[in-house]
Amino acid sequence: MDAEILREQLLRLCSEFGLLSAAVMRLDEERKSEIVKELSAVYRDGNRSLLSPYLLRSLARRANPFAERPWAKSFLCLAVPLDTIPELDMDIPKNPGNDFVTAAAYAAKLDYHIFCTEIAEKFVARLETVSVSSFKSEVCVDIKAAPEKILAKFAGLGDIGLNNCLVCKGSSSFFIASAFLDAELPDARTGCGELPCGSCGKCLRLCPTGALSPDDFCPEKCISYLSMEKKGELRTEERKMLGESIFGCDICTAACPNSTKSSPLKMDRKWLLNLDKKDFERIFAKSPILYARLERLKRNAEKD
Ligand code: SF4
Ligand code: SF4
Structure with a gap:
């Protein structure tokens, strides 16, 4: 598929699904080894702006996401805004009084793993339609040992800001939904703007x-x-x-x-x-x- 046509499709699907941005990165052998080299350097040097103790536990698998996905020919990533995720109607007592505890705002919404997985699956299905062929895919939303944030940065979904999160179009309030695809797609991105840090x-x-x-x-x-x-x-x-x-x-x-x-x-x-x-x-x-x-x-x- 032509890169400009793919970009137009990404823009159209972003608008349809209410997404902030989308990017596809081609994974030929040269690109994969470039990424693995960079990931190895990140993990070897212990660049703490990209790591947490949680990430460190699955370091080896994260350092080469292609070892267990040799079939992957491209990587899709989507910025799913927090405000597109439905609020839950939970049975929590109203008016907590002065002695209260707090949870991050996304705790009051449908689990983003569920929501973003659904979005990524639908997005991939639509890409299959426009590319006129079905292909194997593996959706990743935060719980698999894949360096999604770093791959998304490589793909051009955003850049890592001073808050250690991906920033896209001046916003960090989104989740990354991604998928490895067994489809030879070109590099294409809808844009992420300048990093305003x-x-x-x-x-x-x-x-x-x-x-x-x-x-x-x-x-x-x-x-x-x-x-x-x-x-x-x-x-x-x-x-x-x-x-x-x-x-x-x-x-x-x-x-x-x-x-x-x-x-x-x-x-x-x-x-x-x-x-x-x-x-x-x-x-x-x-x-x-x-x-x-x-x-x-x-x-x-x-x-x-
Ligand atoms: S780094 Fe961000 S998430 Fe962590 S404590 Fe500071 S403000 Fe909160
Ligand atoms: S844009 Fe501002 S608030 Fe956001 S990561 Fe950069 S410095 Fe931090």
């Missing part, structure tokens, strides 16, 4: 824990990592960093000039601490908060 720096000023600095990201100080990935008990200083947050943090992604401004989900602390597993699974069945497990949320909600 140079004249901004707002995320650095707003991060409540000092996890961000101009040339480093310290996951051990990041509320998202501490609340969702950190195992075991929290140390006193870690509990202080969490404050009232019990699940995720979207302060630095909401800080970008064109990001969606959203409010965290508030819950009464006592209500959460008294919640049983059955009710937790019923109330949060479709929320990404389910991934954190009740024991961890309660650990985060406990006061010293």
Whole structure:
């Protein structure tokens, strides 16, 4: 398929699905070895702006995403805006009072893994239609050992901002939905605009824990990592960093000039601490908060 025709299709599908941007990257052998070389350097040098302890656990698989996907001939990535994900109507007591805990805004929405997987599958199906052939594909949304953020940067979906997230068109409030495709497609992208970090720096000023600095990201100080990935008990200083947050943090992604401004989900602390597993699974069945497990949320909600 011609690159300009593919770009037009991407633009049309972005508009149809309400996406911020889309990019396709051809994966010929030269490009794959270029990417693997870059990934190896990133992981070998421990570039912490691209890694977290969670990512480090699947390092070898992430360092060469093509080893287990030798059939992949192109990579598709989509920027799915937070505000396109449906809000959930959850059975949470209203008016939590003064003693409340908070979860990142996306916890109040349909689990982005579910939503973005559906979008990527539909997008791939439409690409199959326009390319007049069906092809094998593997959709990845955050839970497989694939370096999606770095691949998306290579593909031109965006650039990594000072908040350590992909920034596209001045926004970080989106999720990346991606797919490896067994289809020989050319490079094509709908555009991501200039990275506005140079004249901004707002995320650095707003991060409540000092996890961000101009040339480093310290996951051990990041509320998202501490609340969702950190195992075991929290140390006193870690509990202080969490404050009232019990699940995720979207302060630095909401800080970008064109990001969606959203409010965290508030819950009464006592209500959460008294919640049983059955009710937790019923109330949060479709929320990404389910991934954190009740024991961890309660650990985060406990006061010293
Ligand atoms: S808030 Fe500003 S400095 Fe931070 S990532 Fe977004 S655009 Fe860049
Ligand atoms: S997610 Fe929150 S704690 Fe982590 S770097 Fe961003 S603002 Fe700081």
